[in-house]
Amino acid sequence: MYGIALDLGTSGFRAQLIDLESKETIKTAITMRHPLPGGNVMDHLDFAIQVGEEIAHEIILDTIKEIINLFDIDNSKIERLAVCGNPIQLSLFQNIEIRDLAYAGESKQKKLGVQNITRDARVFKANELFKDILDLPNCTVIVPPAIKHEIGADALAMMIKTDFADQTAPAIVTDYGTNAEMALKVGDKIITGSAAAGPAIEGQGISCGMLASPGAISDVNVEGDYWRITILDKDMVPQKAHLIDPISGEIIEESDLVAKGVTGTGVVSALAVAMKYGVCSNTSCCFGQIPELPDGKLTLAKDVVITTKDIEEAGKAIGAIRAAHLTLLVEAGVPYKDLEYVYMSGATGTYVDAEKARRLGSCPNFAKNIVQFGNTSLALARELVLDKSKLDVVIAIAHKIKADHIMMATSDIFSKFYLCELSYWTQGMPMEVYNQMLEMYNLPTLPEICESVVIEKRVSKDIDDVGKEGLSILDDIGITIEEHARDCILCHKCEAECPEDAIKIVEKGSVRYANYNSERCLGTSCHRCVAACPVNAIHYLDIYIK
Ligand code: SF4
Ligand code: SF4
Structure with a gap:
């Protein structure tokens, strides 16, 4: 019999077919985009509210059907389907109330009669959900619980699958994605939040961008006068590939790996390298300033470039994440320098060069330890597929976690930090002026970068084992x-x-x-x-x- 672990991510779905007897992964399938119209989770929510939740639900189920078809197995042999994702994706999947997630104000929620919505764990027959879309006669669907209605199973997964939930020192965990979910833990207290980073952080919405998948440029490094490009191979392992002059586009040394596009981490990496070593027509450009690109672009491979506009988009995404991290710390009254641990998860959190992310500020650069994990949502779904009793453990942990949520969209502190970020990334405001603005807002200024950081990468790929039959990509969902x-x-x-x-x-x-x-x-x-x-x-x- 088979089990399927499914992560309903904001930028695409990831699923693994698992042999329940041997507990081995057979195959992994991913989509290159989310099937619903829109570039982020709020667009998905808006689509469901404006156009119809029923339609959004059906599009999601149709996509899951296409993914299961890719596994090419007898569907009567699927015994368990465990599904993880944020509250919006999981609610749309189950076709349950979503309006409480759209309207932050309590009086509006009261008016709509959508208060006190709980998102508990659920176990139910697959055919109750899939009805005539897909026949899964022997399959049970398992949905892990949310911590609170707006703090979802994906946040729970990133807390459980990293050391965060047991951490005693101040720690931040972030699932880097279009909607970057994050949590700060200080003693027993947890504060969560999310930054609408936008699609650029995962390589979408930028000119040659793509999700982390085979052929994607995930990193660049300086070698002499040129850049060594890193590309994800067919198993999603980052491999050193060609050497290029990013200004002229001349390939100095060829490679067998062909670049199809660049991920968000590739853009972050190129930006960090450009800021550190300079590639600019502006001779005063140095680390700490946004580079002015020669002819408005950098060439990473044949037909793969990064433009000034891409850098602005990536900058806005990084800025939203940094502003949210700083907001969590300020709201919790934690001095920046007390932050001990930073956990990074998701494909972007895994493939990014943490040192470069620190230099750009997409992970707090004053923390003393950084630990990189893979896709924690898929990992939790996998655990629930493999061990039926695990759900009770997960429910018990979810009950134990006392967490408060900050809505960044309505936080005055966040809006001040984000204003500084926008000025920094889009208007070239220097860091000294950034700190002066913070002083003016009565917010703590940013400290020096911690130079004695310990960086630990626990996985080399965001999906640790794609299975013996490898990775299949559903490039065209076709809805x-x-x-x-x-x-x-x-x-x-x-x-x-x-x-x-x-x-x-x-x-x-x-x-x-x-x-x-x-x-x-x-x-x-x-x-x-x-x-x-x-x-x-x-x-x-x-x-x-x-
Ligand atoms: S992406 Fe195209 S089809 Fe979709 S809303 Fe915009 S203009 Fe219309
Ligand atoms: S083709 Fe039809 S729907 Fe499209 S803009 Fe013209 S009139 Fe409107």
């Missing part, structure tokens, strides 16, 4: 959502306006429809197609799965 474009005059302005080539106007007889590619579309945060339509023929509301 189209459709809207009747009643008054369409076939001007195709919506198609021309779309930045993702995600909309097509089709005709069936004399009736016209807008077809949106669900995984490509940027969703409710974009709507450029709707705004471009001269006759109001599309509204992005009355949508159904084609």
Whole structure:
């Protein structure tokens, strides 16, 4: 019999097929994007609220069906499916209340009747959920509990699967992703938060960006006058590849590994190297200042470049994460220098060169110890698949954790830190002025970087073992959502306006429809197609799965 561990990540799904008798991983499957329209978890939530939770739920289940199809097994032999993710993904998966996650204000929640929502662990028959989408007659679905309604199973996973939950010294754990989940522990007290870092942190939304997957550039290092590029191989192991002159793009030394794009960690790495060694037309550029790129770009491989705009996007993501880390510490009254441990998880937390991340500030550079882990959500799901009794242990831990949550979106302290970050990353504000701004806001200034840090990498890959049959990538989920474009005059302005080539106007007889590619579309945060339509023929509301 088989078990499936599934991580519903904000930037894509990751699943492992496990042989329950031998406990071995057979195969791993990943999607390259999230199937719902939008670039972050708030877009997914917004889509579900605006367009319909039922549709969002069905898109997620359809995607899981495609992933299970990739495993190419007899579905009646699947005994357990354990699913981990943040509260929004897990609620959409189960088709349970989500509105409490959309509206922070208590009075609004009261008005909607969505107060005191709990997200307890659940165990239920798969066919109750999948109904006619997929027949899993012998499968039980296991969903781990949230710590609180807004502190999800993914946060629990990162606390349990690192040493964080048992740590006695002040520690921060962060699951680096589009929505960077984080927690600070001081004694018994835990404060959680999340930073809407945006897709750049995982390599999406940047010109040659891609998720951590085979062919992705994950790191760069200086060798003499050139850059040695690191690329993830077919098993997602980082391998040294070609040597390149990043300014001219000339390949100095070839490699068998072909770069398809660059991950968020690759951008962070290139930025850190550029800031340390300089590649700029601006001769005053040195570490601590945002580099001015020659001709507005750096070349990492044939057809893979990083542009000034990409650096700005990555900078905003790093800035959001640093602002959230600092907010947690200030809110908890912990002096920066008391921070002992920093735990980094998720693909970005695993593949990033921690020293470079420290230099850029995406992990607190005043902490004394850094420990890098892999994908903790998938690891927890895996444990729940392998050992039925583990769920009770996880529930007991979740009950024991007393955690408070800070909504960064409504935190005055966060907004002040983030303003400093935006000025630093997008307007070239020097660090001295950053600290002067903090003084003006009555916030503690940033200390010197801790130079005697201990960095420990516990895993070499975010998914430790992809299994004997290796990794399969579901590159095209293939879900189209459709809207009747009643008054369409076939001007195709919506198609021309779309930045993702995600909309097509089709005709069936004399009736016209807008077809949106669900995984490509940027969703409710974009709507450029709707705004471009001269006759109001599309509204992005009355949508159904084609
Ligand atoms: S323009 Fe429309 S179809 Fe294109 S990404 Fe934006 S919302 Fe989606
Ligand atoms: S912009 Fe409006 S009228 Fe033009 S093709 Fe698109 S839906 Fe039709």
